Amino acid sequence: MIGLVWLIPALPLAAFIVNGFFGRRWLRHWTGPIASLAVGGAAVLAIGVFVQVVAGQTRTTVALYEWIGVGDLRVDVAALVDPLSSVMLLVVTVVSFLVHVYSIGYMEHDDGFPRFFTWLPLFVFAMLLLVLADNYLLMFVGWEGVGLCSYLLIGFWFERPEPAGAAKKAFVMNRIGDWGFTIGMITTFLVFGSFDFERVFEHVGIASQSVLLVICLAFFLGAAGKSAQLPLYSWLPDAMEGPTPVSALIHAATMVTAGVYLVARSTPLFSAAGAALPIVGAVGAITAIFAATIALVQVDIKRVMAYSTVSQLGYMFLALGVGAPIAAMFHLATHAFFKALLFLGSGSVIHGVGGEQDMRRMGGLRQKMPTTYATMVIAGGALAAIPPLAGFWSKDEIVGAAFLNGFPILWAVGVLTGALTAFYVTRAIWLTFHGEPRDHHLYDHAHESPRVMTVPLLVLAAGSVLAGFVGFPPEHGFIHDFLSRVIEGRAEGATEYGIIAILAGVSVVAGLVGIAIGLSTYARHRPDPAAVTRAIAPAYTLLVNRYYVDELYDHRIVDAAKAFSGAAWAFDIHIIDGLVNRLGWLFGLAGSGLRRAQTGVVGNYALSIVAGLLVIMVVYGGYATGVFRR
Amino acid sequence: MIPLGAYLTVSAALFFIGMAGVLMRRNAVVILMCVELMLNAANLALVAFSRRLGSVDQRGSVFVTFVFVIAAAEVAVGLAIVLSAYRNRPTVDVDELRAMKG
Numbered sequence: 001m002i003g004l005v006w007l008i009p010a011l012p013l014a015a016f017i018v019n020g021f022f023g024r025r026w027l028r029h030w031t032g033p034i035a036s037l038a039v040g041g042a043a044v045l046a047i048g049v050f051v052q053v054v055a056g057q058t059r060t061t062v063a064l065y066e067w068i069g070v071g072d073l074r075v076d077v078a079a080l081v082d083p084l085s086s087v088m089l090l091v092v093t094v095v096s097f098l099v100h101v102y103s104i105g106y107m108e109h110d111d112g113f114p115r116f117f118t119w120l121p122l123f124v125f126a127m128l129l130l131v132l133a134d135n136y137l138l139m140f141v142g143w144e145g146v147g148l149c150s151y152l153l154i155g156f157w158f159e160r161p162e163p164a165g166a167a168k169k170a171f172v173m174n175r176i177g178d179w180g181f182t183i184g185m186i187t188t189f190l191v192f193g194s195f196d197f198e199r200v201f202e203h204v205g206i207a208s209q210s211v212l213l214v215i216c217l218a219f220f221l222g223a224a225g226k227s228a229q230l231p232l233y234s235w236l237p238d239a240m241e242g243p244t245p246v247s248a249l250i251h252a253a254t255m256v257t258a259g260v261y262l263v264a265r266s267t268p269l270f271s272a273a274g275a276a277l278p279i280v281g282a283v284g285a286i287t288a289i290f291a292a293t294i295a296l297v298q299v300d301i302k303r304v305m306a307y308s309t310v311s312q313l314g315y316m317f318l319a320l321g322v323g324a325p326i327a328a329m330f331h332l333a334t335h336a337f338f339k340a341l342l343f344l345g346s347g348s349v350i351h352g353v354g355g356e357q358d359m360r361r362m363g364g365l366r367q368k369m370p371t372t373y374a375t376m377v378i379a380g381g382a383l384a385a386i387p388p389l390a391g392f393w394s395k396d397e398i399v400g401a402a403f404l405n406g407f408p409i410l411w412a413v414g415v416l417t418g419a420l421t422a423f424y425v426t427r428a429i430w431l432t433f434h435g436e437p438r439d440h441h442l443y444d445h446a447h448e449s450p451r452v453m454t455v456p457l458l459v460l461a462a463g464s465v466l467a468g469f470v471g472f473p474p475e476h477g478f479i480h481d482f483l484s485r486v487i488e489g490r491a492e493g494a495t496e497y498g499i500i501a502i503l504a505g506v507s508v509v510a511g512l513v514g515i516a517i518g519l520s521t522y523a524r525h526r527p528d529p530a531a532v533t534r535a536i537a538p539a540y541t542l543l544v545n546r547y548y549v550d551e552l553y554d555h556r557i558v559d560a561a562k563a564f565s566g567a568a569w570a571f572d573i574h575i576i577d578g579l580v581n582r583l584g585w586l587f588g589l590a591g592s593g594l595r596r597a598q599t600g601v602v603g604n605y606a607l608s609i610v611a612g613l614l615v616i617m618v619v620y621g622g623y624a625t626g627v628f629r630r
Numbered sequence: 631m632i633p634l635g636a637y638l639t640v641s642a643a644l645f646f647i648g649m650a651g652v653l654m655r656r657n658a659v660v661i662l663m664c665v666e667l668m669l670n671a672a673n674l675a676l677v678a679f680s681r682r683l684g685s686v687d688q689r690g691s692v693f694v695t696f697v698f699v700i701a702a703a704e705v706a707v708g709l710a711i712v713l714s715a716y717r718n719r720p721t722v723d724v725d726e727l728r729a730m731k732g
Contacts, residue, residue: 600731602661602724606652 001048005062005079008045008089009128011038012096012121019121023114031117032104039100039124043093046086053086058485061134061198068137075195080134083482087329088131088261091336092254094463096124098456099249102344105452106245106351112156116243119156123149127254131261135195136185139262143181143226146255147174153250154242166238173235177225181262184218187211201268209274216269216276219262220283227259227313230287234549236310240302244347247302252309252343253336260316260332264325267487271323281321281402285413288314290547292420296427297543300357301346304428308383309339311417315398318410324401326483330471331394333479337463338382338391342425344457345376348449349432353442359431361442366433368446371454373433375461380429382464384422384511392508393468397475400503411503415510422514430522474500637678644671658712658722662705669701 015038023031063078079085100120107116126145133139155167185195191207192200204212223229228236239251250256263270263280270276288311295307312335319328350357352369366373382391399414437443448454471477474497520526533540542548622628644667651664673694680690716722 598731600728602658602727603653603656606661610649610653 001045001052002060002081003062004045005049005081005132006064008042008049008093009125009132011042011045012124012128014038015121016118016125019114020118023118028114031114032100032107035117035121036097036100036104038121039093039097042124042128043097046089046093049081050086050090053081053083054482058082072193073189075135075137077138078134079132080197081132082486084261084265084329084486085131087333087479087483088257089128091333092124092127092131095253095336095340095460096120096127096249098459099245099253099340099344102248102347102453102456103243103245105450106347107243110243116153116156119149119152120246120249123153123250123255127258130258134197136188136197136200137195140178140181140185143222143258143262144178146250146258147171147178147226150174150239150250150255153246154239156242156246160241163241166235166241170235170239173232174225177222177232177259180218180221180225182222184215184222187215187218191215197265204268204272207272209272212269212273213276216266216273217279219266219269220276220280223259223262223317224283225259226262227256227317228310229259229283229314229317230290233287233291233310234546234553237303237306237546240300240306244302244343244350247306248340248343248347251306253340256309256313257316257332257336260313260320260328263317263320264329264487267320267325270320277321277323279321281318281407281410284314284317284319284321285410285417286314287311288318289413289417289420290314292417292424294543294546295424296420297540298424299360301349301359301362301428301432302343302357304359304424305339305342305346308342308421308424311421312339312383315395315414315417318414319398319401322398322402322405322407322410324398324405325487326480327394327397327401329483329487330479331391331398333470334382334390334394334464334467337460337467338379338389341375341379341457341460341464342383344453344460345372345379348372348453348457349376351449351453353446356439356442359428361439362432362437363435363439364433364437364443365446368443369433369448371448371457375454375457376429376433378461379464380425382468383425384515385418385507386422386511386515387504387508388465388468390464390466390468392504393471393474393477396504396507397471399507400474400500403503404499415507418507419510419514422511423518426515426518427522430518434523473497474504634678634682638675641671641675641678644668644674656723656725658715658724658727659709661724662708662712665708666701666705669697669704673697 012035015035019027019031019035027034059080059082061078061080063076065077066074067077068075100117103116103120107113110116123146126142126149128142130139130142130146133142151167151171154170155163157163158167188200189195191211192203194200207215221232225232236251236256240247242251270280291307291310291314295304295311298304298307312331316328316331316335319325319331349362349365349369349372352365352372353362356362378389382389385392385395387393395414395418399411399418402408402414403411469477470479521529521532545551619628648664648667648669648671651667652661655661655664676690676694676697680688680694683690712722715727719727721727
């Protein structure tokens with residue numbers, strides 16, 4: 001089965017090619033099932049590979065062909081199948097498959113249906129390439145591929161200016177991150193002479209601390225771009241302009257976790273680089289609480305989820321930073337399920353109320369959409385880390401690891417963020433599904449989504465409940481044994497369940513407090529949300545305007561970049577082009593002077609031939625006879 | 631035996647007569663004839679040197695046959711050009727054929 005691992009990305013690629021060439025003209029609505037089948041097939045294969053890896057095939061490299069072979073440089077197109085990549089394979093293919101199926105329903109009435117099912121499998125292919133690559137260069141190909149697909153899908157409705165702008169923003173911000181990735185990759189090659197993970201990690205010792213720090217920070221810049229961490233996070237909320245399944249798949253469950261995967265994969269580098277991991281952890285923690293506070297006041301249901309994603313990704317980086325990469329990967333997997341579910345559930349709501357995304361106009365939808373409501377509650381519970389749902393096991397492990405590994409501040413931030421998370425998810429679900437319908441027109445036309453959309457919701461809900469148990473008991477669950485074959489976190493001594501239980505208790509209480517405040521605020525108006533808003537008006541304004549980060553970037557960076565671009569443009573037009581044009585003009589001038597020599601009279605030409613002959617005779621004769629010598 | 635100088639004198643005279651014709655005459659056909667004159671002046675010099683130097687294989691004479699062939703080709707092409715020029719404009723006066731003026 002592992003020998004067939006290349007079939008996993010090949011199937012979505014085939015779907016992309018078929019749908020891309022024949023979709024618009026001939027296949028039309030068959031493109032959805034074709035893409036879903038291909039990704040479903042990939043998911044089945046991924047399960048097979050996963051089972052085999054669990055059974056003991058710890059580390060296998062499946063080379064496809066030599067890609068680059070120049071001098072000492074040798075890069076293969078080769079897949080590295082180990083526990084880390086097999087977990088990612090499983091998560092990516094399964095969630096992708098469910099999102100594909102869901103999209104058949106969600107995108108049904110869209111004219112761009114075949115186009116959608118062309119880019120979506122292409123994204124899956126690129127993501128799988130990223131996950132499978134056994135060297136940084138091949139990983140970079142997948143890395144750029146997912147960035148491209150993200151751009152194409154955010155800008156799916158490109159005829160409207162907002163999605164087009166959001167797509168551009170995402171692309172540019174990712175390019176900044178990619179610059180970091182490139183620097184890291186090139187430095188890695190210069191130091192270690194190879195792109196291969198295995199060879200680089202074996203020789204970590206030969207590099208000095210400072211060089212490793214440069215490499216790691218460069219890679220982390222790339223990871224921050226892709227995984228929407230400070231300061232490169234602001235593209236992700238804007239990416240919600242894309243179709244909701246895209247938000248679920250790319251901007252919640254899979255692509256944005258690529259940065260986490262990159263850092264987890266490079267754990268040997270980061271562990272050896274001294275200051276790198278604390279920086280990663282601090283950035284993750286700041287991002288987590290920063291995004292969670294913004295999520296408190298958003299009124300667009302998808303934006304709440306978007307900031308929640310940024311926040312949860314922050315948790316994952318926090319875990320990586322405190323030396324718990326396994327917890328990070330665990331949270332990545334569980335988050336993929338419950339966040340995809342939250343997005344698809346939001347999409348179901350948006351679909352059901354005819355495209356409205358403002359929660360202030362919803363309310364009371366739970367009778368109209370019982371399945372969506374039930375699954376959203378489960379996912380919300382998982383996000384709020386209520387035991388025994390999936391998010392509880394993974395998030396508490398992160399927060400616990402922060403405490404146990406000696407980062408009490410990060411632990412406190414984690415717990416506080418947990419309470420905020422519980423509050424905003426309660427608020428979102430309450431505003432959407434409970435209370436009195438605030439817009440009766442909207443309410444009357446609301447309807448539950450078709451089966452093709454609700455079944456994936458149910459499957460994801462099951463995943464959101466059950467996925468956490470692969471990490472049970474804490475620190476010694478299946479996922480820990482499995483992943484510890486490839487990535488070692490900080491050496492954790494004998495785990496004391498007493499401390500873990502206390503830490504978990506604190507987190508759960510924080511979560512419950514968040515939910516309780518949320519319920520009392522929005523269900524009983526105690527305190528009345530409007531009054532609270534007035535009371536903390538300056539802070540509220542700050543949050544609603546997202547800390548003015550977009551404005552800051554616009555004024556400080558975008559404007560400066562535009563001014564620079566304008567100067568560069570002027571330089572190009574006036575200096576570079578001007579030089580060339582002047583030179584051309586000069587030759588034109590010379591030509592128009594010399595054309596007078598062309599009289600068109602045969603006699604003149606003959607005369608010049610004779611004159612030339614005479615010159616040759618004189619010169620040659622002069623040399624031959626020795627007159628010109630000396 | 632006629633000295634080499636005599637041959638060369640005749641050859642040079644022919645050459646310069648031909649050259650003067652090329653430069654001064656305006657009738658294209660006459661110009662072509664003058665070119666022939668120049669070529670044959672060169673031929674005369676070649677044959678004379680060939681005899682004088684008495685090389686076994688008569689290289690100069692062989693060269694002359696090449697010049698004949700080239701001269702024949704030149705006349706063929708030259709007359710064809712003159713003919714088609716005449717068809718376009720009823721003149722063979724080269725001073726009037728100045729469409730190539732820059």
